[in-house]
Amino acid sequence: MKQKITYCFIVITLIQVLLPFSLLATPSLTSLQINEDIAAGPNRIYLTVTGIYSDGTSRLVSDPIWSTSNQTIATITYNGVLHFTGEGGALSVRVYKDGISTTKTLTVAPWPEKIKIETDLIESANPYRLMLLGEMSDGEERYLGPEDGVVWSTSNPFVAWVNTQGIVTFTGEEGYVNIRAVVKDLSVTDNVQALGGDNQTTAWRKGIKITEDIEYSKDPLELTLVAFLTDGTEEELDNSSADWSSSNKDVALVDSEGVLRFTGKPGFTTIEVVYGGYRYEEVVSVGRFIAKLSINQSLNYTTNWDGNSLPLSATVVYNDGSEYIQSSGLVWSIDNNKVAEITSDGILTLTGEVGTLTITAVGQTGSNNPAEDTLTVEVPDIDRPVPQRLFIDNNPLTSQQILAVKAYCIYSDGSLRDVSDKVAWTSGTSDTASVFRGNIYLTPIPGAVRINASYQGLNDQITGYNYGTTGNSERMYQLRIKQHGLPFSYKALKLTALVQMGDGNIKDVTSKVTWRSSQPLIALINNGVLTYTGRTGKTSITIQGYGFRDRLELEITPAQLQLQVERLEIKGELTKGAVQLKAIASYNDGTIRDVTTEAVWNTNNKNRAIVTSDGMVMFLDGFKAVEITASFAGQEASVVR
Template identity: 30%
Template sequence: MKFSRSKWLSFVFIFILATQTLAAGIAYAADEISKLVLNKNEIILQVGDTANLTATAIYVSGATETATVKADWSSGTADIASVYAGVVTAKKEGKAVITATYMGKTEIVNVTVTKKVKSLTKDKQSLDLRLDATYQLNIKAYYDDGTSEDVTSKADYTIDASSVVSVTNGLVRGQSPGSANVTIKYMNQSLTLPVDVEVVRRIDAKKSQVSLLTNGTEKVELIATYPDGTTSDVSEKAVWTTDKEKVADAIKGTIKGYGVGRATLTASYGTKSTTITVDVDNALKLDLNTQNLLLKKDATGTLTLTATYADASTEAEKTKDVSALAEWTSEDTDIVEVSGGKLIARSIGETVISAKYGEKTVKVIVDVEVPRRLVVDEDTLSLKTGDEHALTLRATYADGTTEIVTDRAEWTVDNDSVAYVTKGTVKTYKAGGVNVTATYGGKTTTTKVEVDIPTLIKPSKKIVNLQIGGSDQLKLTAIYKDGREEDVTGKAEWTTSSKEIAEVRSGDITGIDTGTATITAKYGTRTAVVQVSVGVLKSLTISQEKLVMKKGDAVTLTATALYTDETSKDATSDVIWTSSNPKAASVDAGKVKALASGEATLTAQLDTKTVTISVQVDMASDLTANVSSLVFDLNETRSIVLTATDSLGATRTVTNEAEWKTSSSTVATVAKGVVTPVARGKATIIAAYGGKSVTIPVEVGVIQALEADTTYISTKSGSHVQVKLTATLSDGTTKDVTSSATWKVSSYKLGTVSDGLFTATSSGKTTLTASFGGKTVSIPVEIDTLKYLKTDVVKVELREGKSAEVEALATYTDGSEFDVTKPALWTSSNILVADVKDGIIKATGKGTAKITVSYSNMKTTVVVTVTK
């Protein structure tokens, strides 16, 4: 029996399918499903709307699997709500039950389908209530089938200030003075109702400033003025606050002083407030018995603080010693400690003592043995090796007294290999220089010590000129501070900058090769240098410095070389001659030929010396135009006259002979000096003749400035903002170019613009750009920009199966606030612990989940903990 190829392939396919089915059956058998969880158990839809359901299988082992597509979905009433792969579609008004089945587990979802709400209306656009007054709203819904219904009791009501008003089934009650917004929502439609309760036009205190003694009181009237013009004392009804509760506070309009100082009280009633300044036991001025105090270390001192008051009964001033009542501080307690005005000097130094009483503070400087001046008896010393010398240090204090502090000062040297110092006595070890520093009371002074150091060393020659092989013996003399001189030629250290050019031994210099070198002699800390030249060319000169020639002329130049030994010779044939512009002028062995109009630089080079000569052939020495700039508008022309001056000083008009160019032919063109405008803008006219050129800036109808009447736009979706654009022309006049300018919005999804009228279409940030006459103005735009997003709670604890309602409040940059609980997007980090919809959190299982609220590009979170 033979198998065909197709039968054989079919057999293999059946075998593989059977193997996979068997393996799958074994896997499922080994991991039994525990339960099936749906993301929602109840849905409310309007006709035509859809909703997505998801199914998650949880196995006995703890593993999970997304089973939305694998599950069997069915609707008990498909004509009301149908379902396919978890997607529920609302067909008509009514109720339906959606069933999901997977691996023997079944879950249901109750679906309510309502008619689609087209719009909502309210019978009042705003309310103005008195305290405890009520008003019954009438809310009506209009459906897309043309019917309507009173939904006052069915609608949801939210309030942005629940302490001001309350709403129950549309009945609005005024609870406390203030303003609130009531948001009315039914299905997919919402309305906003502004409510004012007991709103006053203004409140005024009978006294704006009160002065009290400690524990004194005073009753202040607070007058509220209502919109109808009536007034009332609301001091006992208002909310009183203070910025300094330890100084003064108020209860029901009675102000009481508690402590020394100044406080600001704020009285608020409804949306209005006013302030009262309260001074308690406040002194006019504070005085210390001294402004500067000098103490010795470990000594004590006393400061007295006097407060001056205004005596209201006698209208005179009185004083009081408040040293014990003041707050005393020291900027540095390591130097001076202070308590109740009593001072203890702890260490040498200077600090500031402050005394504070009430709102006033005075300060005094305390000096503890701080020298104003520190002087050493010698600024410089010249010693020999092995010498000792004692220095004397004196300190002068603020009171003018002086004392010797040599033994108390700190002495240091910057090079102890040269000298050492102990209590002002300097001992030298070897030749060199050192700085001896004395420090006392924060002051320092320095003495410069020189050991066996001459004032200077002087060579017998500073410049030596030699030929190759020649030599010269120098003498080096050291001159000391005391005037004595010493030949230190053999003692000094001699070096050369180039052994290939010159050598030196004990001052004897020998020329090795052509060039220059520097010979350095060093003795102690002093150095001297000698410049050496060996067979060096000193200078190169040319017979003429400048040539002015005509085409066809010829001139012969002569080069002369001068050497360091003062000898000279004709070096014309030895020089290397070059021309920077051989087309204008050539040079050969000193002979120069003028070939064409232009300029050239001739270079003569011999050894390291170079000389340059400028050559002009038929060149203008100056070129001028009759105008320095041109400013005109379209449809006009201007003429430029060009004058050239030659090297002999003669002038002539070369307008027609010059070469004319324009930097922008799209703005202006030029021919033989006549400038013709083409378009608005700026250009530069260039005229060239005889190696010279002039430039004339040209402006054709140039816009100098472009300004918008606003620099920033903050608006909301659906709003319109008109921007006016003004152009300033080059002559200083202005005109409205709003309709002539080119307008653009950087993000077309956020808004549109036409003739400066900007229409916001979506939330976000963009830029409005206007262009005219080469100028551009950019205006930043913010639409529906939030300042922050917050929820009324940040943590929720629930038992499994329970639910909680959370509100989300959005605050915009203009300060307005809106309840966005419904329009916001609510998501759960773990729907097996907590599910959420429109702020309603349902606990589905034990654990912790994070609820995220998103609205207008901002997010905030609520942590949910679920227990059994």
């Protein structure tokens, strides 16, 4: 007896221990899914639901709770039998089980319960529409069309033809014809015995065709449908009596009136028309072309642009969705040749004349309506600085065969601009030296060197002597000041004295020669360090040594003493969708000033990012490459992303 009690105790204990584990092992319901598609109609729909469980299994769920959001539209029984009342409106069907639910939502439209052809079917020389009247499930009556799923057919298209819109056309042939309309499970027919035309008819239809050669157009095209007859003549047909279709609606659409509209996308489509038992097809191809373009540059005018070449570009979107930035392949034009000139590939050059300029870029679209964009530039009537003095920076002394020099222009406002790319360079001694774009090329032939620069009526010349490289390496052949021209500066400037040896080598002898200023009240010179006093006038800087002498002529005008911007810098980075940039000007007297609101701001692609007049940059569609520039007092700075 004691052993039995012990055994029962062990069994009970095991049950108490294992029972919770068995309960924990039961998978829980995680989601529900209604299995059937729900479409409104007169027939009942038997719904079932599948449950997804925590162990990944799925199975039909028994005894769920069903409900509908509006019982005037549909009711559902406890076991999932859905019945529509015939009323229309929005409806949600919901199922619930163990704290989990799911819903299917649909819009219920009343359906026809009876249909009849209301128009009498009679033989007529003119096409006419058959009206199909439906008695709807909500008790209303209305006319039905293709959007309701109506399908029309004829038993004898050689006597009478009916299209998808219900337009019936009698051919003029004698015979019996039956016209039928079908909507889902409902159908209705009407028939007539056609007597045909008079017996004098000698030509009959033998086919149909579209008269136009269809090509892409941005505008709708109204197609012309004709029947060609047995006697070689043609008969124009009523477009609305035919059935029109396009095989590729991504390329083109055609309506029931035979009006063709292209989407603009490239590809092929077949335009098909059916009439009176005859069928005609035409394959249409739409190639790749420019669908839209927009000029990139903002072109807020700055005097820095006068006489400079500005490469323009446009953001071009093709009809296949691809997007490019391009200058070539477009037709560029301007409406005011006094203000600017433009090349065929979009290089704009402003003349400096005052006026309004409209720039136009055109891209071919494969139709009579090309894509184009225009941009208006206003060149205001402002005081423009006038070029006053041109100078080349260095003398032609080098141990190399190529020497790069620059040309600078001092303007009436005292500003200094690098015009090396704008001057006309010439050599007066082509046997010993040639020049191209500021690069002097020395020949092996000894002799005098003379290089000229011309810019807007101003001229400067540097001279020297090419001794070659065949002399005595210990002998000095010439002593020169390296600098040929200098502007005014508040800072001390370092000049350099050079000697050329017989073997062509150049040595710096700045500290070994005597320096002198002819007018110390204008400029002081000490061991090659030049300091302007701030007074106007002329002075000569002379060096002497080793039996040689050279001289540098300097002139300081009142305009040069004006405060000048030496450098412009943009503060800020293009790291956010909207960012405020600042323009900081550094002056030649060492001062610094914020000129953000005074600077002229531009973007090289306003289709990616725009910039306001006070330096606020806003990206339009993500962070794409763009350059923002600021111009002030003849200086320019930029920041790029």
